[in-house]
Amino acid sequence: MGTFQEATALTARGDGEFDALLDAQWSVGTRLHGGYLLAVLGRAACESAAGAGHPHVTAVSASFVEPPEPGAALAQVETLRVGRSLAQVRAALVQEGRTRVEAHITLSRLDGSDPWWTAAEPAPMAPEEACFQAPVDAPGAGMPVPLMAVIENRLDPENLGFAFGTPAGRGVLTSWQRLADGSDWDPLSLLVALDPVPPVSLELGVPGWVPTIQLTGYVRRLPAPGPIRVRLTATDVGGDRMDEVAHVWDDKGRLVAQATQLAALRLPAPQ
Amino acid sequence: MGTFQEATALTARGDGEFDALLDAQWSVGTRLHGGYLLAVLGRAACESAAGAGHPHVTAVSASFVEPPEPGAALAQVETLRVGRSLAQVRAALVQEGRTRVEAHITLSRLDGSDPWWTAAEPAPMAPEEACFQAPVDAPGAGMPVPLMAVIENRLDPENLGFAFGTPAGRGVLTSWQRLADGSDWDPLSLLVALDPVPPVSLELGVPGWVPTIQLTGYVRRLPAPGPIRVRLTATDVGGDRMDEVAHVWDDKGRLVAQATQLAALRLPAPQ
Numbered sequence: 162m163g164t165f166q167e168a169t170a171l172t173a174r175g176d177g178e179f180d181a182l183l184d185a186q187w188s189v190g191t192r193l194h195g196g197y198l199l200a201v202l203g204r205a206a207c208e209s210a211a212g213a214g215h216p217h218v219t220a221v222s223a224s225f226v227e228p229p230e231p232g233a234a235l236a237q238v239e240t241l242r243v244g245r246s247l248a249q250v251r252a253a254l255v256q257e258g259r260t261r262v263e264a265h266i267t268l269s270r271l272d273g274s275d276p277w278w279t280a281a282e283p284a285p286m287a288p289e290e291a292c293f294q295a296p297v298d299a300p301g302a303g304m305p306v307p308l309m310a311v312i313e314n315r316l317d318p319e320n321l322g323f324a325f326g327t328p329a330g331r332g333v334l335t336s337w338q339r340l341a342d343g344s345d346w347d348p349l350s351l352l353v354a355l356d357p358v359p360p361v362s363l364e365l366g367v368p369g370w371v372p373t374i375q376l377t378g379y380v381r382r383l384p385a386p387g388p389i390r391v392r393l394t395a396t397d398v399g400g401d402r403m404d405e406v407a408h409v410w411d412d413k414g415r416l417v418a419q420a421t422q423l424a425a426l427r428l429p430a431p432q
Numbered sequence: 433m434g435t436f437q438e439a440t441a442l443t444a445r446g447d448g449e450f451d452a453l454l455d456a457q458w459s460v461g462t463r464l465h466g467g468y469l470l471a472v473l474g475r476a477a478c479e480s481a482a483g484a485g486h487p488h489v490t491a492v493s494a495s496f497v498e499p500p501e502p503g504a505a506l507a508q509v510e511t512l513r514v515g516r517s518l519a520q521v522r523a524a525l526v527q528e529g530r531t532r533v534e535a536h537i538t539l540s541r542l543d544g545s546d547p548w549w550t551a552a553e554p555a556p557m558a559p560e561e562a563c564f565q566a567p568v569d570a571p572g573a574g575m576p577v578p579l580m581a582v583i584e585n586r587l588d589p590e591n592l593g594f595a596f597g598t599p600a601g602r603g604v605l606t607s608w609q610r611l612a613d614g615s616d617w618d619p620l621s622l623l624v625a626l627d628p629v630p631p632v633s634l635e636l637g638v639p640g641w642v643p644t645i646q647l648t649g650y651v652r653r654l655p656a657p658g659p660i661r662v663r664l665t666a667t668d669v670g671g672d673r674m675d676e677v678a679h680v681w682d683d684k685g686r687l688v689a690q691a692t693q694l695a696a697l698r699l700p701a702p703q
Contacts, residue, residue, distance in 0.1 A: 219673070220646040220694050222493035224520045224536040226513045241531055242497045246672070246696070247645065249495045251534065260512055263522065265495040265534065267646055267694070276670035277699050278636055280603050332551050365549055374518065375491040375538055377648035379675060379694050381668055396679075397652055397687045399547035401517070402490070404650060404690065408667075416668045419675065421692050423491050423538070423650050425517065428548050 162186060162310060164342035165350050168197070169204050177238040179205045181254075185231035186311055189358055190304035192228050195373045195422075196356030197308075198262050199223055200349045202252040205236035206266040207349070215248040215268035217348045222377040223264035229256050241265075271348060273383040281408060281416040284392035286317040289337040293318060295359070300324075303368065308358055313339040320364055328366040332395040334359070337388045346389055346411070348380040348418075355407050355420035357393040362403055362426050365395065371403065371424045378407075378420035387412030401425060433457060433581065435613040436621050439468070440475050448509040450476045452525075456502035457582055460629055461575035463499050466644045466693075467627030468579075469533050470494055471620045473523040476507035477537040478620070486519045486539035488619045493648040494535035500527050512536075542619060544654040552679060552687040555663035557588040560608040564589060566630070571595075574639065579629055584610040591635055599637040603666040605630070608659045617660055617682070619651040619689075626678050626691035628664040633674055633697050636666065642674065642695045649678075649691035658683030672696060 168187055171179040187197035203218040234256045241249040247269040254262040286292075292315035298305050317335040322328050338354055340346065346354070355378040360371040390410045395403055403426050409418040439458055442450040458468035474489040505527050512520040518540040525533040557563075563586035569576050588606040593599050609625055611617065617625070626649040631642040661681045666674055674697050680689040 222495075222536065222646060222648050224493070224512060224538065226520055241495060241534060249497055249645075263512060263536065265493065265536070265646070267495065272671060274671060276668050278601075278603070278669040279667070280665065281667045330549075332549070374520075375493060375536070375648070375650075377493050377646070377692060379646075379692075381673065381675075382671060394551065396550070396552045396690060397547050398549040400543060400545060400653060402652065404652075419667060419692075421648060421650075421690075 165340055165344060169200050169349065171205055171208060171236065173208065177209050179208065179236040181234045181236050183229060183231050183234050186307050188307045193231060194308050194356065195225060195376060196353040198229065198254060199264065199352040202236055202254055202262065202264050203266060203349050203352055205238050206250050206252050206268060209238035209250065210248045210268050213243050213248050215270055217269060217271040218266055218380055219269040219271060220267035220379050221264050221352060223262055224375055225262055225373050227259060227261045229254060229261035271380060271383050275415060279416060283390055283410040283414045284335050286335040286390060287319060289315055289388060292316055292337055293321060306358060311341050312353065313341050323363045328364050330365055332361055332365055334361050334364050334393045336391050338391055339388045345386045346384045351380055351384065351409060351418045352378055354389055354391055354409050355418055357391055357407055361393045361395045361405055365398065367426055367428060369427055371426045374423045374425055376420060376422040378418060380418045382415065382417055384411035384417040385413045401428060436611055436615060440472050440620065442476055442479060442507065444479065448480050450479065450507040452505045452507050454500060454502050454505050457578050459578045464502060465579050465627065466496060466647060467624040469500065469525060470535065470623040473507055473525055473533065473535050474537060474620050474623055476509050477521050477523050477539060480509035480521065481519045481539050484514050484519050486541055488540060488542040489537055489651055490540040490542060491538035491650050492535050492623060494533055495646055496533055496644050498530060498532045500525060500532035542651065542654050544656065546686060550687060554661055554681040554685045555606050557606040557661060558590060560586055560659055562589065563587055563608055564592060577629060582612050583624065584612050594634045599635050601636055603632055603636055605632050605635050605664045607662050609662055610659045616657045617655045622651055622655065622680060622689045623649055625660055625662055625680050626689055628662055628678055632664045632666045632676055636669065638697055638699060640698055642697045645694045645696055647691060647693040649689060651689045653686065653688055655682035655688040656684045672699060
C-alpha cells in the first residue's frame with residue numbers, strides 16, 4: 162500500500178504536462194476519490210509553478226466532468242497569472258484525450274501563524290480514542306471504501322446513528338482523521354480531507370452514491386502535526402442536489418481548511 | 433441608467449464567443465463588481481448552451497486574474513460536457529487578449545420547489561422598512577460605490593455600527609436587496625447578490641479594498657418574486673486572507689443561493 166506521496170507522484174513531461182498514475186486504493190466503491198484527484202492536480206500545479214515563490218495550494222475549485230479510471234493519466238497545467246503574492250493556474254486531468262476533472266488553482270505561501278480573527282472554533286466532538294474507525298467494508302455501506310485503508314477516519318459516535326439504521330437527521334458528521342502512512346497533513350493531503358467520506362446524506366437517511374459536481378476548497382494555514390478534526394454539514398437539500406460544507410481544524414484547534422461542494426443525489430420518492 | 437438585462441447583454445459572434453459591453457455603473461470604486469462580471473459570464477454560458485435543456489446557472493467558480501476595465505470585452509465559452517441533467521462549461525472574460533476572469537459554470541434546470549431538507553433558516557434581520565439603504569457616496573467609505581444605484585441594498589441597523597466608527601466585530605452583515613430596475617431576481621442576477629458589498633471586513637474594523645481572489649456560488653432554486661435577504665459572514669481572517677460566506681433567501685424564506693470567496697486584505701499592523 163503506497164503512501165500519499167507515492168499515490169500522488171508525478172513525472173514531468175515539460176510544458177506544464179505531468180504523467181500521473183491514479184491509484185485505485187484512493188477510491189470509494191469503484192470511483193476514485195474526488196479529493197485525491199484534486200491532490201494530484203494540486204501537486205501538478207505546485208510543480209509547474211516551482212520557483213515562483215508560491216509553494217502551497219491555497220484555493221482549488223474543480224468541475225468533475227467524467228470519472229477517471231485508475232491508471233495512467235495526464236495532468237496539464239496552464240498558467241493564468243503569476244503575481245507577487247499568488248499564482249493562478251488552470252489544471253486538467255485527462256485520460257483518453259478527454260478532460261475528466263478541470264480545476265482552477267491558486268498558489269501562495271502559507272505559514273502556520275494563528276488567525277487574526279476567527280469565528281471557526283473547533284466543532285465539539287468526542288475524544289479521538291472514543292471514536293469509531295470507519296472500516297473498508299462497513300456493514301450496510303453497500304460498497305467497499307478502499308480509501309478507508311489509507312485515511313484513518315474515526316467517526317464521532319454522536320453522529321453515528323446512520324450506521325445502525327437510525328440516522329439523527331441533523332446533517333452533521335464529525336471525525337478525527339490521520340494519514341495511515343504516518344505522515345503529517347500538508348496542504349495537498351488536506352484536499353483529501355476536504356471531500357469527506359461518508360457523505361452527510363447518509364446522516365440524513367438518504368442512501369446511495371452522491372457524485373460531486375463542483376468542489377471548492379481553501380487551505381488557510383499550514384497544519385500543526387497530529388490528527389485533524391473534520392466537520393461535514395449540509396445546508397440545503399432539494400431538486401436532486403445537496404451541498405456539503407467541510408471545515409478542518411488542526412491539532413492546535415485552528416481552522417486549516419474549508420470547502421463547499423455541490424453534489425447530485427437521488428432523493429427517495431415522497432411516501 | 434441601464435437595467436440588469438441591458439448591462440449584461442451580449443452579441444453572439446459564433447463558436448462560443450460573445451461581445452459584451454462592461455458597464456461602469458456596476459462598480460465598487462473604480463473596479464467592476466465581481467458578481468456582475470460573473471453574471472456576464474453566466475449569461476454567455478447560458479446562451480452558448482441554449483437548446484441543451486439546461487437553462488440556468490447552478491454553479492459558478494471563478495478565478496479573478498486581472499481587473500477588467502469598463503467597455504468592450506470578449507466572453508469565450510468552451511463546453512466541457514453536456515449531460516442529461518447538467519452541462520459544464522469553462523468561460524473566460526478577455527480584454528486586450530488577456531484573460532481577466534475565468535470560471536467554470538454548471539448549467540442545469542432549476543425549479544421553484546421547496547427544499548426536501550434545510551438547515552438554512554433565514555437569518556434574523558430587521559424588517560426591510562427599518563433598514564438603511566446604502567448610498568452611492570457613503571460617508572467614510574473612502575470611495576463611491578456606483579453599484580448602489582442599481583442594487584437597492586438595505587442594511588440591517590443591527591450590524592451597521594461600522595458606518596459610525598463602532599464596528600461590532602461579529603463578522604456578520606445582513607441586508608435586504610432589490611434590483612433598482614424593478615425586475616425580479618433570477619439565477620443570473622443572484623450572482624451579483626452573492627458577492628455582497630460592503631465586505632464583511634468593514635464590520636471587523638478593517639478598512640480598505642478587499643479584492644476577490646476566488647469565488648464559488650451555487651444557485652439552488654428559482655427565487656420567488658420580491659426582495660431577497662442576504663447574510664454575509666467571515667469564518668477566518670489571517671495571513672492577509674479572509675473568507676466570506678454568503679447566503680441568500682427569497683421572499684418565501686427559502687435558501688436560493690450560497691457562495692464562498694477567498695479575498696485578499698491588508699490587516700492593520702499589530703499595535
